[in-house]
Amino acid sequence: MRIGELATRTGVSVRALRYYEEQRLLAPERSPSGQRHYPDGAVDRVELIQQLYAAGLSSKSILELMPCVVSGEATPELLDRLAAERDRINRRITDLVSTRGRLESVISNATESWRTGRPCRPH
Template identity: 50%
Template sequence: MRIGEFAKRTGASERSLRYYEEQGLLNPTRTPSGYRVYAESDVDVVRHVRMLLDAGLNTAFIREVLPCMVDTGDGLAPGCPELLPHLTRERDRMTMAIDGLATARTLLDEVIAATPPDNAAYEEWVARQAG
């Protein structure tokens, strides 16, 4: 099927499909005139790619793990045991990023809480700080 029909079937934009191809996640065949032709099996590939993107993985990592992922019917699971440490490491990286964002949010909450509620109070506060 051509890219327009394939985009409708997968729910992915044509731009996304071209990007997935550029990243080595899809490999459609080409007609002699250069049109992309997608196989029926590519529908599942796009579905899997989108699941892994939604899980926060980048396309380079997805390109590495996609061949070993198995569709369980309820989601994806590593079909190769050696993937587990890589997935765990990626989850740990995400956890560190989440913790960093939580700390930043707490600091921002403190800044917001310390901000006077209106302009007059703010000007009074600035005057007191200036001494």
């Protein structure tokens, strides 16, 4: 498929797909006239890339971990990197859970003080 279809099917922009290629996260074939041609598997791959971006990984990290993720190749260093990223994600999760708890208590507190007519305990 060509770049436009891949874009619509993944929901990412054409520009982003070209950027991913620039970062060597994708390597589509080229037609004789120079147009990019992607295999079907590119859809999953792009979604994986998006997921890793969303998890806070940089292009460089994704690039390093990509061979391991797609083909299972692994060196001890790659496994360490993977574990390190997993740990970072774990930390982010616990941080977010904590923040959510704080927001929820703020919400219930504020809702209560709203319902009962504005006496609000000072934090």
